[in-house]
Amino acid sequence: MDLLPYDLVDHLVQFLPRNDLETITNVACGRPELSNWQLMAEQHLEERYLLDIRIFVQDQNEPKSTAKRMKLEEGEEIDDKNEEIQVYVEKHRFTGELVGPWDFKKLQYASLRDVSISFHPWNVSKKHRPWERQKLLSILSLPVATRTDSSTRSSLSVSSGYHWIPDSRDSRFAELALKMIQVVQKTFAKVDIRMTSNGTNLRIEDFIQDYVDQGTFVEHMRFSCGGFEKQRIFQKGIVSLFKERRRTPLTVQIPDNFLTHHNIQQILEHWKNSDGFVASHKDVSQWKDGSGDFVVGQLRKATVGLSFNVWQCINDNHQAFYVHPRANSRLKIQESRYDLYTMSVVPNDPETVKDWNLNLLFGAE
Incomplete structure (x- = not known):
């Protein structure tokens, strides 16, 4: 390992948690053959940062009047082109200090701390900016900060607030959320999934089930999604916890009844x-x-x-x-x-x- 080139050491160090980097700096100190390891470990300890991502799906055709809402309930379609992803990303140091809005620099040092996906367009602030879907998916696939990296537990939350729109529209919202959560790594400590009955589908069930089975770092799960095949997910998931x-x-909160x-x-x-x-x-x-x-x-x-x-x-x-x-x-x-x-x-x-x-x-x- 002491003869590995600089570029390869840089690549390997990207996957190590902070406590391992601290160990490397202590072991490599004063050893010329490990100079590349010491240099890269110290650089990552200094440069790494945390991202908090707030994602809102904004419907430009959101009806403002009760009459318009009633028409939508009768089955009026909404053009997909008016669905807009609004994103705001904050950058934090590992000490918890807020740096400010993310400047998209030094991506190799970034870890996700908090990801929130919401379908409440009225919550969008002036800080949020439109993002291309593919760009967002690439950012969501970044490593997740572990408890050894940060004193704050990482969290993933998905919430749907549309209760009056047609089933077809609600399902498309669920599909978009599914594309996002499928690319994130299953290492969040807290997971909160709340979807409406229209938006729930079996693949979201499968995502929750995978987290129960494979999410070894998850400590708290909450899911409230209407339309679940409740016996199926219960038998595969909740019973297996015991x-x-x-x-x-692990703490799991589940819907009423x-x-x-x-x-x-x-x-x-x-x-x-x-x-x-x-x-x-x-x-x-x-x-x-x-x-x-x-x-x-x-x-x-x-x-x-x-x-x-x-x-x-x-x-x-x-x-x-x-x-x-x-x-x-x-x-x-x-x-x-x-x-x-x-x-x-x-x-x-x-x-x-x-x-x-x-x-x-x-x-x-």
């Missing part, structure tokens, strides 16, 4: 056949007083929002516990808000363990 461990904790009593029983069956997802005593002992340090990869957490149609599972205290037959853990269902229930894996007697921060462990929102 089958085996994950590298990182998504879970039934039968589905909760499915979760319980899968969880009972698992190892219980509780860290061993050795792992727990690595906690430090008040610091919150722990081995995330050894602790399995899954929190699922439940709706009122599963009230029969809740006892008089608005909570229920299902004890694991082999592990020292239990599956806990508890009311966290007036309209939301959470399901999480907890130790049987957490109060007997010293220095546990339960909110941090079990995901108080």
Whole structure:
């Protein structure tokens, strides 16, 4: 590796997180044979920056009157040429400092921190500018900042606000969103997908499912999309969360009326056949007083929002516990808000363990 040319080292360093770059600079310091590595690592540490991207799809034919809206509801078509992508991109340093609008320079040092795709044209500000679709897709394919790169969790959100336009138009909005989210890397920490019933299709379902299965960095997911084949995505996605461990904790919020009593029983069956997802005593002992340090990869957490149609599972205290037959853990269902229930894996007697921060462990929102 010490004999690699400058250009190749530059290419390789682009894929390394910041903590690896810091290691390289320390190891290569004072070693002439690693001068290329030291030079490029220091350059990337200094030059890298974060991008926050706000994307709005603006419909130039948006009706201003109730009469026009009623005509659209009856099936009037809207010309695709009037659909305009408005984008505003902010540049931030890794310290969190806002630099200002992105100047499109030094693209090789850019990472995505926050991507927001919205179909609310009335939110477009004067800062937003029209972008060509292909140019936008190339920017969305940039690497995503990881937790080791930034203290702020990266996020991806998609929101559709059109409830009165024809199905054909709403579906085209969904298609455009799908093209955007399909090019992004599945390494965002937070994912929020909210689409109308008209705009939902199976490929958006598949995207969410892929994130559940493959998004090893995702920590929080929320999806509210009308028109889902709910049993299909439930069986493939939500139930699988309780089958085996994950590298990182995961919180999932799902739409109302998504879970039934039968589905909760499915979760319980899968969880009972698992190892219980509780860290061993050795792992727990690595906690430090008040610091919150722990081995995330050894602790399995899954929190699922439940709706009122599963009230029969809740006892008089608005909570229920299902004890694991082999592990020292239990599956806990508890009311966290007036309209939301959470399901999480907890130790049987957490109060007997010293220095546990339960909110941090079990995901108080």
